[in-house]
Amino acid sequence: MGSHLRWLTSAVVGGVLIASMHARAQGQAPSQAPQARPFPTEVSNTRFNSGQSVVPYFEGWIRNPDGTFDLVFGYFNRNWKEELAIAPGPDNKFEPGNPDGGQPTYFLPRRQRWVVRYRVPADFGKKTLTWSITANGRTEKTYGELIPAEELTERVLMTNGNFNPGESDPNQPPSITLAPLQNVVAGVPVTLTASVQDDGLPKPRPVAPPRPPPTDGARGVIAQVNSSGQGRPRGLRVTWMEYRGPGKVTFGASGPTLVANGQASTSATFAAPGTYVLRATANDGQLSKFTDVTVTVKPGASTQGQ
Template identity: 35%
Template sequence: MVGKMLVLALALGTEVYGQQVQRLPLAPRPPTGEPVAPFFEGWYRNTDGTFTFSFGYFNLNLDESLDVPLGPDNFIEPAEFDGMQPTHFPSSPRRDRGVFTVTVPASFEDEEQRVVWTITANDVTYSVPGRVGVDAFQLDYGPRAMGSVPPLVSLEGTEAKGQHPTGLMLDEVRFATVGNPMELTVWASEVSVRAEDDIANRGGVALRLLWFKHQGPYGEVSFEDRSMVLEEGEGEAVTTVTFSEPGDYVLRVRVDNWDANDSTGGDQCCWTNGYVRVQVTE
């Protein structure tokens, strides 16, 4: 299954390093046993001179969710940027954009330094470098054509608000026990400014929330309501989560306004991530 190492030069100067998976020409892709490919979504220029890199992934399996712990099979180099990447890769959604970000110093403007994410899954290794300098991969924080910007998001236990893929991480660690539901509360607000003649969006845009197991040991993480909608474009969304195994977890909630006609994941806008660390005991 695993062939020799190769370098796949993708469009516009971005490279993905990986192993070639051998199969017959035109053979259908099997539903399981496939790898996970890390993706570099693009880079942001920050006002303080630093840069932020956005990363996502593509689970090539149709019917297999994978857990790849942090370590030799799931790491980021340089090591100072390691640790925020996901370890759980669901089969739905298989392609998830802007799952986490890494902020690098201004010296990365030399266009030579890279942040490389490597994943080995089902005996296949893929790596993707993130760097400054490819114009087609430059992202921005500004509004889209019809005014869409990412929602403002806050998590229970903090007054801080997050926006964009970097979002916010809850400072405190939550505690739970195996088999007992733990409540999760999110506040979100649609803050896009719409033109008065915006017929498509002037009636308001709903916010959609989707919870993920971002990091954690093997085992089920079950959300009572994994997907929720704030029809009015703001408000509170409450669900519960139950863990089947003890360990240290990170949960992620993605809040988007993709009902707007200028907001979609494929265009790298507009959503905000929120992260909650949970320590689960027996």
């Protein structure tokens, strides 16, 4: 009992000493508790198909040539299947300032990085921009600030977060434009066409032939093979996503589509009438560039009254 009491006393004293040293390192008296912001809800390892929150993320900031700054945000939809439409307003807002900062209103499952840039003036200084999202009854927030350690470059975004992106690399990102869509009706597929130009770098690697699945020689049982990299398009390609919209958009291509003769196409079907923003991203294997297109969808025969 005596040794246990001595251990407990030492632990308490040690904890107080460490807390005191930490407070002094922060320029505070030991009795002053720092103002801590609430952390996002803990991301559990348990998989939930639906019913979970959407956590906004502050990715960093970019310095613009005119002296302004772009605060860059992404999000993490904790659901594995549920896609949520959350219009700008009380449940999806930036503050202070205009609550509609061009953020996504349609949230795809899991992690989506570098999705929105919010421009702030040159005199933003030590101010804070808050993005809050309320989904399934839970509000999550993130805070954008001009912290020096979180400065990004355009090249980092183009490489999807490679912090050694090779600024002197001669490779330039592809350019991409989308043809406008007219007379779009809910429930009726339309064709999306992206025009893509690139400098041809890097040279696309040939697709390796699929390897035969290994077998267990002792039992003759075919072993499971992770084929996620088999047959994926290499070289210049385009991916499609819904950025804003009141309902789900179903694309004909579930993954990247190769660019052929400067174009990549897929189909899109809009579940409900309204205004949508679609995003197409061109990727040459190292660098990427995206563009958005706004689509107005009219009610169809099966969506009248929605």
